[in-house]
């Protein structure tokens with residue numbers, strides 16, 4: 001990508017009474033907006049719409065929930081929807097043309113893909129994880145990324161509760177046997193979970209929710225986290241992972257995908273676990289070394305395991321595990337007392353509906369008003385919405401490289417106008433200025449825009 005600043009001015013079409021917004025090309029050194037009058041059919045009575053919302057093109061992949069699709073469609077945006085993720089070549093074709101993309105955990109928005117996204121202004125991850133997006137690249141090209149940090153936490157925690165009991169009672173093996181016609185009534189190595197120790201690795205939204213549920217079923221909870229955290233109930237934080245592995249009957253992983261968490265449960269960790277203990281992973285497939293897990297199951301070191309996530313996952317539903325080229329897939333399928341689920345931790349009606357609303361609203365607020373509250377890779381900036389009571393206003397947003405002297409130059413330009421409100425923030429190399437200016441006319445806006453565009457504080461590759 002060429003030097004890809006996103007120096008953005010939001011402006012109204014005429015000296016009209018509207019806040020404006022914009023579309024930008026991140027392939028060009030600056031991004032310009034094409035505002036029009038508010039779309040009266042769709043605008044709420046009090047709140048202004050900034051531009052022709054029907055110009056905004058949105059690509060939604062991976063079966064983003066209807067709630068989110070409805071919110072975006074109601075804005076008048078053009079929404080294209082796919083049930084699955086897309087192969088990279090098709091993704092690149094599609095992303096070239098869109099201003100907004102909504103994905104879930106499967107779509108990889110790498111630098112390679114994003115550099116083709118000439119018009120992209122914002123990304124919505126309709127899930128918790130954002131590891132599938134090159135956040136740094138996006139930020140440096142003026143593209144904020146939003147997610148839904150905890151709308152599916154409860155769903156994941158409940159799934160894990162079910163798995164703990166399912167593993168302790170070998171529930172799925174008994175059920176599979178019955179499906180094949182075999183009555184196999186056994187109590188050998190089947191346990192109550194009451195009084196057993198649950199070791200939670202990563203005590204964030206999911207881990208802490210699970211902690212409460214597990215204690216209410218009579219389990220003792222210990223947890224390991226890189227941050228010192230308040231333990232809920234009578235849970236206890238342990239200082240090092242080995243303490244948790246040594247003491248837990250059930251070990252469950254709830255850490256993000258990071259370089260530090262890659263294969264964090266491998267041969268050494270399995271060796272440190274209790275004989276006959278259980279492992280659950282509903283975080284990311286990279287966290288557990290699968291061949292080592294298979295070995296630990298085969299030797300009886302582990303009495304069972306539940307995996308909801310895998311080192312590689314398909315874009316859509318199908319016979320993935322049958323024709324899987326990875327040898328581990330067959331290895332896993334041949335084990336007893338192992339629960340294999342297709343990344344369904346957050347797949348409940350409640351979670352998907354809440355995520356759809358939360359992320360779609362974040363996208364809408366950014367596109368319409370420039371608000372970045374909740375962005376995971378961007379300075380968080382917001383000003384209240386302008387209303388019809390405030391004629392001849394314009395909102396300027398200026399995303400630039402965080403280097404000394406930029407604000408002085410910007411304010412020298414804005415200083416010729418009546419700045420009602422202004423807010424700035426920075427995060428790493430990215431800085432974001434938002435200003436509301438009153439009593440402006442069309443020609444002033446043009447000058448303002450061109451002056452800001454001429455400033456040289458752009459990102460470079």
Ligand SMILES: NC(=O)c1ccc[n+]([C@@H]2O[C@H](COP(=O)([O-])OP(=O)(O)OC[C@H]3O[C@@H](n4cnc5c(N)ncnc54)[C@H](O)[C@@H]3O)[C@@H](O)[C@H]2O)c1
Nearest residue numbers: 128129202203204205206225226254255256282283345346
């Ligand atoms: N299976 C699913 O469908 C599903 C659904 C939601 C989330 N997830 C995954 O679960 C992960 C956790 O979700 P969350 O909402 O609880 O995240 P969170 O950010 O609230 O919590 C993660 C915790 O892990 C801790 N942590 C980070 N690195 C660590 C390390 N090296 N060792 C120990 N602790 C570490 C953090 O300090 C934090 O407390 C997400 O990142 C996502 O990848 C999966």
Ligand SMILES: O=C(O)[C@H](O)COP(=O)(O)O
Nearest residue numbers: 104105106127128129346
């Ligand atoms: O990050 C998440 O929220 C989970 O991994 C769920 O991802 P999904 O929306 O692709 O099911």
